[in-house]
Amino acid sequence: MTRILSRASAYLQALPLTVILLFFLVLPIGMLLVVSFWDYDFIRMYPDFIWLNYDEVVNSAVTWRVYGNTLKYCLIVWALCLFIGFWVAYFLAFHVRTLTMQMALFLICTVPFLTSNVIRMISWVPLLGRNGLLNQTLQNMGLIDEPLEFLLFSDFAVILAMVHLFTLFMVVPIFNTMMRIDRSLIEAARDGGANGLQILWNVIIPLTKPGIAIGSIFIVTLVMGDFVTTRFMSGGQSASVGSIISNQMGLLQYPSAAANAVILLIIVLVMVGAILRFVNIRKEL
Amino acid sequence: MSRERRSAGFYVLAVFFTLFVIFLYGPISTILILSFQGPEGGLTFPMRGFSFHWFTRLFQQQAVGDFGGSFSRSLFLGLMVMITTVVVSLLAGLAFRRRFKGSALLFYLAIASLIVPSILVGLGVGITFQVLGIRPNWFTSGFGAHLTWTLPFGLLIMFAVFNRFNRSYEEAARDLGASPWQTFRNVVLPLILPSLIGVGLFGFTLSYDEFARSRMTMGSFNTLPLEITGMTTNVTTPVLYALGTVTTVFSLLVIGGALAAILLLRRRSARRA
Numbered sequence: 001m002t003r004i005l006s007r008a009s010a011y012l013q014a015l016p017l018t019v020i021l022l023f024f025l026v027l028p029i030g031m032l033l034v035v036s037f038w039d040y041d042f043i044r045m046y047p048d049f050i051w052l053n054y055d056e057v058v059n060s061a062v063t064w065r066v067y068g069n070t071l072k073y074c075l076i077v078w079a080l081c082l083f084i085g086f087w088v089a090y091f092l093a094f095h096v097r098t099l100t101m102q103m104a105l106f107l108i109c110t111v112p113f114l115t116s117n118v119i120r121m122i123s124w125v126p127l128l129g130r131n132g133l134l135n136q137t138l139q140n141m142g143l144i145d146e147p148l149e150f151l152l153f154s155d156f157a158v159i160l161a162m163v164h165l166f167t168l169f170m171v172v173p174i175f176n177t178m179m180r181i182d183r184s185l186i187e188a189a190r191d192g193g194a195n196g197l198q199i200l201w202n203v204i205i206p207l208t209k210p211g212i213a214i215g216s217i218f219i220v221t222l223v224m225g226d227f228v229t230t231r232f233m234s235g236g237q238s239a240s241v242g243s244i245i246s247n248q249m250g251l252l253q254y255p256s257a258a259a260n261a262v263i264l265l266i267i268v269l270v271m272v273g274a275i276l277r278f279v280n281i282r283k284e285l
Numbered sequence: 286m287s288r289e290r291r292s293a294g295f296y297v298l299a300v301f302f303t304l305f306v307i308f309l310y311g312p313i314s315t316i317l318i319l320s321f322q323g324p325e326g327g328l329t330f331p332m333r334g335f336s337f338h339w340f341t342r343l344f345q346q347q348a349v350g351d352f353g354g355s356f357s358r359s360l361f362l363g364l365m366v367m368i369t370t371v372v373v374s375l376l377a378g379l380a381f382r383r384r385f386k387g388s389a390l391l392f393y394l395a396i397a398s399l400i401v402p403s404i405l406v407g408l409g410v411g412i413t414f415q416v417l418g419i420r421p422n423w424f425t426s427g428f429g430a431h432l433t434w435t436l437p438f439g440l441l442i443m444f445a446v447f448n449r450f451n452r453s454y455e456e457a458a459r460d461l462g463a464s465p466w467q468t469f470r471n472v473v474l475p476l477i478l479p480s481l482i483g484v485g486l487f488g489f490t491l492s493y494d495e496f497a498r499s500r501m502t503m504g505s506f507n508t509l510p511l512e513i514t515g516m517t518t519n520v521t522t523p524v525l526y527a528l529g530t531v532t533t534v535f536s537l538l539v540i541g542g543a544l545a546a547i548l549l550l551r552r553r554s555a556r557r558a
Contacts, residue, residue, distance in 0.1 A: 017377040017391065017440070020432050025398050025433050027413055028410045028412070108309075114494075117510075118517070119532060119533055123316040123529070126319055217400060224402055225403055242402070245405075261405045
């Protein structure tokens with residue numbers, strides 16, 4: 001009797017999560033798929049089965065360029081986040097000696113993640129703007145005559161802001177895996193005569209791969225789905241898939257937005273699948 | 286313990302880490318400073334005097350849309366999401382300690398919830414409500430859309446907690462005749478309470494700051510991030526920075542409060558042990 005009760009309680013305990021995910025994740029994604037085949041006009045959408053919404057995406061040079069642009073952002077931001085994230089995590093995990101200090105510094109890195117992204121984005125304006133701090137300083141130092149225009153409202157600004165917002169998603173998983181590396185492996189490598197670089201390349205990096213993979217998945221999904229950063233930091237001059245979807249939402253063209261959403265989702269899943277070929281993340285938990 | 290000498294690599298990386306921290310905090314601190322801009326001052330340096338002018342402007346209704354309303358909605362929504370995230374992730378975390386049919390599927394569903402870009406969840410939930418003919422509202426569709434972001438984090442934290450949990454405490458309680466509820470209430474819960482506060486902190490702050498999932502799901506009333514994003518296009522005075530300062534300080538207070546509670550609980554349980 002208690003056996004059955006305890007078996008049943010696992011299901012009961014899992015029930016709320018299951019229900020919420022079914023209703024607010026599975027159903028909405030299914031609905032996106034359905035609605036992407038619907039027809040629409042200025043007022044409402046009509047149940048239908050047409051490929052028009054997909055045709056519009058596939059046959060438009062503009063959308064291809066935007067998808068390319070989004071992938072470009074993704075690749076650059078990923079590379080920068082990986083570089084910064086790896087060395088920050090490496091410093092925390094292997095160079096900081098006491099656990100208290102490690103946790104304190106880790107916390108310093110984590111706090112911005114828990115504050116508003118929009119505010120953190122806006123905060124670049126007084127620094128990078130035409131009359132911003134950086135241009136003023138450079139002009140006062142006599143290094144430049146004209147303010148640098150590319151600093152704000154440009155691809156540069158978009159990438160800078162994304163790295164600023166998202167690097168943390170790389171630091172945390174990499175730090176987490178590094179902290180679990182058995183220190184005696186490093187001792188053994190050192191005793192075996194490996195130098196610092198060899199230890200890094202042959203011991204630490206291979207053992208850190210799962211963390212790198214998880215971080216990469218975060219970066220890919222965050223950048224591929226972004227629309228606020230792109231729009232705000234490029235001053236509306238650059239577009240991403242997210243900002244197309246967002247525009248179509250604004251124009252109430254939901255079936256078109258849904259078609260783009262489905263294509264974006266497929267691209268993201270393919271990228272995540274590719275990353276997962278390298279590691280088994282379930283082992284990481 | 287004898288301390289070995291710091292290598293050159295340490296100093297290089299220490300500088301790199303310091304630059305990273307400056308990179309993280311530098312921009313936001315310019316906003317904090319500029320929000321005290323004098324009444325004549327603009328969106329950039331130099332500071333023209335020092336005043337609380339823009340903070341007082343913030344609380345005048347007409348100056349910046351509906352600051353009070355959107356703030357209180359974000360606050361209530363954050364609290365709702367926080368409580369739900371703690372309870373649901375705790376229950377699911379307990380469920381995953383045992384084998385049950387479909388556990389792998391549920392796990393992958395939770396991971397998927399983390400991987401699907403936020404804008405797609407927002408759009409999907411918005412469209413679903415529209416097709417079903419339900420009016421979207423912050424405490425229905427908005428609430429659900431936020432949960433799809435906070436619950437996976439909560440669940441992952443619970444996994445981390447229970448994977449390191451020493452089952453012998455529970456066995457000892459059971460051997461002494463405690464019922465399952467007593468074991469949970471008096472043994473398990475006090476041990477995992479600090480982590481639950483962590484889950485709550487994630488639940489609250491992620492919801493409080495969420496934008497992409499809110500876009501189509503909040504109905505006719507804005508939450509604070511939506512309001513702020515709207516302001517970026519039409520407010521050209523430091524009142525925007527004042528708002529940034531206020532919400533950031535609020536977030537920091539919440540984070541500080543949660544950390545203090547966690548430390549306090551840790552210290553107390555260490556004293557008991």
